[in-house]
Every structure is written in C-alpha cells, then in structure tokens.
Amino acid sequence: MERRKVDILCVQETRWKVSKAHSIGAGFKLFYYGVDSKRNGVGVVLKEEFVRNVLEVKRVSDRVMSLKLEIEGVMLNVVSGYAPQVGCELEEKERFWSELDEVMESIPMGERVVIGADFNGHVGEENTGDEEVMGKFGVKERNLEGQMVVDFAKRMDMAVINTYFQKREEHRVTYKSGGRRTQKLRQALGGQLVLPDDWETTVEVIRETGRKVLGVSSGRRKEDKETWWWNEEVQDSIQRKRLAKKKWDMDRTEENRQEYKKSQRRVKREVSKAKQKAYDELYTRLDTRE
Structure with missing residues (x-):
C-alpha cells in the first residue's frame, strides 16, 4: 500500500x-x-x-x-x-x-x-x-x-x-x-x-x-438533492422503484410498466409522509413554525 x-x-x-x-x-x-x-x-x-x-x-x-x-x-x-x-x-x-x-x-x-x-x-x-x-x-x-x-x-x-x-x-x-x-x-x-x-x-x-x-455531463452544476428527512420507508420504496425500473427496461411488458408506475406513486406518498413527519418534529423542537 x-x-x-x-x-x-x-x-x-x-x-x-x-x-x-x-x-x-x-x-x-x-x-x-x-x-x-x-x-x-x-x-x-x-x-x-x-x-x-x-x-x-x-x-x-x-x-x-x-x-x-x-x-x-x-x-x-x-x-x-x-x-x-x-x-x-x-x-x-x-x-x-x-x-x-x-x-x-x-x-x-x-x-x-x-x-x-x-x-x-x-x-x-x-x-x-x-x-x-x-x-x-x-x-x-x-x-x-x-x-x-x-x-x-x-x-x-x-x-x-x-x-x-x-x-x-x-x-x-x-x-x-x-x-x-x-x-x-x-x-x-x-x-x-x-x-x-x-x-x-x-x-x-x-x-x-x-x-x-x-457518460458526459452538460457541465451545469446540479443542486444536491435534499435528503435529511429520508427514513427507512423512503429508502425502501426508492430501492423498489429502482428495481422496477430495471425490470421495465429489460422487459417492456404492460405488467412491468404498471408495476413501475405503481412504485413511482408509492415513492411520492412515502416522500410526502416522511417530509411532513420530519418538519412536524422540527417544529416541535423549535416550538414554532416560524
């Protein structure tokens, strides 16, 4: 070494x-x-x-x-x-x-x-x-x-x-x-x-x-995705969406497409719930939304 x-x-x-x-x-x-x-x-x-x-x-x-x-x-x-x-x-x-x-x-x-x-x-x-x-x-x-x-x-x-x-x-x-x-x-x-x-x-x-x-990027810097409020449910649903996307890419059947769409909706729900929960806990710690 x-x-x-x-x-x-x-x-x-x-x-x-x-x-x-x-x-x-x-x-x-x-x-x-x-x-x-x-x-x-x-x-x-x-x-x-x-x-x-x-x-x-x-x-x-x-x-x-x-x-x-x-x-x-x-x-x-x-x-x-x-x-x-x-x-x-x-x-x-x-x-x-x-x-x-x-x-x-x-x-x-x-x-x-x-x-x-x-x-x-x-x-x-x-x-x-x-x-x-x-x-x-x-x-x-x-x-x-x-x-x-x-x-x-x-x-x-x-x-x-x-x-x-x-x-x-x-x-x-x-x-x-x-x-x-x-x-x-x-x-x-x-x-x-x-x-x-x-x-x-x-x-x-x-x-x-x-x-x-x-690949080659456009050169424009992307802002880092906010992830401080992620929890296990969000991570699990995102992983399921990734696997569903790969399955859809490899075999473009209607069943796989529907499963991918379903996983996308699941991620949105989990993200919304996790965000709301994280902010509620933050407001509680701060004693005020402001």
Missing part, C-alpha cells in the same frame, strides 16, 4: 478468526471479520488518516463486509467480498450473492459504492448484450460464476471496470507453474481500477472509462 500509494485496500481469504479492528503499523488500520482460521475471511485496510471518517462497519459474514466513510462531504461505501470457488455448492454461492444484494440494498441512493472482491469466475471476452456493464477485455470464456457477476452488475446498475481496457499478459495471469497458467477474475465493481504503469496511459484509461460508464 505504501509503494503503490493505496489509501483503501480490500483483502480476501484472510483466514483471520473473530471480528476486530487494529493498527498494523506503517500508518494503516485493518478492519476484518472471520469465523474460521482455516478458510474464508474478508477485510478492509485503511490509511490511518481516514479512520476518523468511518461512520459504520458491517460485518455480514466471513465472505462479505463493508465500511461507510464520509470524505469531504461524500458518503463512500467500500465493500470487500470473497465469492465461493467454482467447486463449492450452489447453495453457498447463492448465499454469498444474497448477502451482497442485502448490503447494496441497505445503501441509500446518492451514496457512492466501490466493491473490491475476489469473485472467483470469468466474465469472458464477449460482451454482446452486456455493453452497459462490461468492456471487451475480460478473461477467457464466461462461466457460471462470471455470469453471476454480470447479472449482479445489471441489477445494481454498476460496471466491471477493469474489463474496459487491455492489460498486459503478466497482469492477466494470477497463477503460473511450468506450462500451466490460471486466469482468475479479481474484479472491481463501481470505481476501482487496475492501472497501467505509464501515467499518460493511466489518465486516458480513466477518462475513457468515465465516458463509457458514466
């Missing part, structure tokens, strides 16, 4: 037992979770200067954990994940994705998310039909585990960032012995990049990835 000037690092397969946070020297602090010293375990390492910015730590399981930080007014959620290997039972794989879904659904709209994970799969080199979530520089052919990554990215409106640029062969191989080579998917969803050594190339990669994934 010192050599590469990394401030936040997600680690997997740590095999560290119990739940702790402690300094590990050189100005870094480790947050981790594990239940068995022989398998699994996930963690997040932070530069000490950002530790005071940590608002919440969620240790979901020995395969999924997340940290919420506030940095210069921006809410950043960092999720560390370790997907079951190819040979594991389907039930274990489904449990991992269910846990990851729950973490994502608990994050309010407007907050930024980066997932640094070992997904143990191949999204493949072919991206036809999946251009909105991945580029053409994946690895080998897509397998079941890779398809799960692509499906998750679509559900959450994210992108597999390091498939948008080409990597050198030595950066694509994760294990080599004799004439055998293994290429395993260690991807980042949202915003983490595996960067080339050359700075000019790095800058162009970031710009091009930003254009492809985020």
Whole structure:
C-alpha cells in the first residue's frame, strides 16, 4: 500500500478468526471479520488518516463486509467480498450473492459504492448484450460464476471496470507453474481500477472509462438533492422503484410498466409522509413554525 500509494485496500481469504479492528503499523488500520482460521475471511485496510471518517462497519459474514466513510462531504461505501470457488455448492454461492444484494440494498441512493472482491469466475471476452456493464477485455470464456457477476452488475446498475481496457499478459495471469497458467477474475465493481504503469496511459484509461460508464455531463452544476428527512420507508420504496425500473427496461411488458408506475406513486406518498413527519418534529423542537 505504501509503494503503490493505496489509501483503501480490500483483502480476501484472510483466514483471520473473530471480528476486530487494529493498527498494523506503517500508518494503516485493518478492519476484518472471520469465523474460521482455516478458510474464508474478508477485510478492509485503511490509511490511518481516514479512520476518523468511518461512520459504520458491517460485518455480514466471513465472505462479505463493508465500511461507510464520509470524505469531504461524500458518503463512500467500500465493500470487500470473497465469492465461493467454482467447486463449492450452489447453495453457498447463492448465499454469498444474497448477502451482497442485502448490503447494496441497505445503501441509500446518492451514496457512492466501490466493491473490491475476489469473485472467483470469468466474465469472458464477449460482451454482446452486456455493453452497459462490461468492456471487451475480460478473461477467457464466461462461466457460471462470471455470469453471476454480470447479472449482479445489471441489477445494481454498476460496471466491471477493469474489463474496459487491455492489460498486459503478466497482469492477466494470477497463477503460473511450468506450462500451466490460471486466469482468475479479481474484479472491481463501481470505481476501482487496475492501472497501467505509464501515467499518460493511466489518465486516458480513466477518462475513457468515465465516458463509457458514466457518460458526459452538460457541465451545469446540479443542486444536491435534499435528503435529511429520508427514513427507512423512503429508502425502501426508492430501492423498489429502482428495481422496477430495471425490470421495465429489460422487459417492456404492460405488467412491468404498471408495476413501475405503481412504485413511482408509492415513492411520492412515502416522500410526502416522511417530509411532513420530519418538519412536524422540527417544529416541535423549535416550538414554532416560524
């Protein structure tokens, strides 16, 4: 982390037992979770200067954990994940994705998310039909585990960032012995990049990835959406509306359209109720509407 000037690092397969946070020297602090010293375990390492910015730590399981930080007014959620290997039972794989879904659904709209994970799969080199979530520089052919990554990215409106640029062969191989080579998917969803050594190339990669994934803005600044009065009901209804919108975008049936419209009306009702409740409580504390 010192050599590469990394401030936040997600680690997997740590095999560290119990739940702790402690300094590990050189100005870094480790947050981790594990239940068995022989398998699994996930963690997040932070530069000490950002530790005071940590608002919440969620240790979901020995395969999924997340940290919420506030940095210069921006809410950043960092999720560390370790997907079951190819040979594991389907039930274990489904449990991992269910846990990851729950973490994502608990994050309010407007907050930024980066997932640094070992997904143990191949999204493949072919991206036809999946251009909105991945580029053409994946690895080998897509397998079941890779398809799960692509499906998750679509559900959450994210992108597999390091498939948008080409990597050198030595950066694509994760294990080599004799004439055998293994290429395993260690991807980042949202915003983490595996960067080339050359700075000019790095800058162009970031710009091009930003254009492809985020688009180009008009340049006019938008006012931040007022969200201080949001509650769980509002967040839940907004998440349901997002899922309904994605379903409508993927399959434009009348049933899906009606469900999306229904979810929009539900959000309006919940927003109105939450606003009124929040202002009533504010007026009570102030003893006057004026």
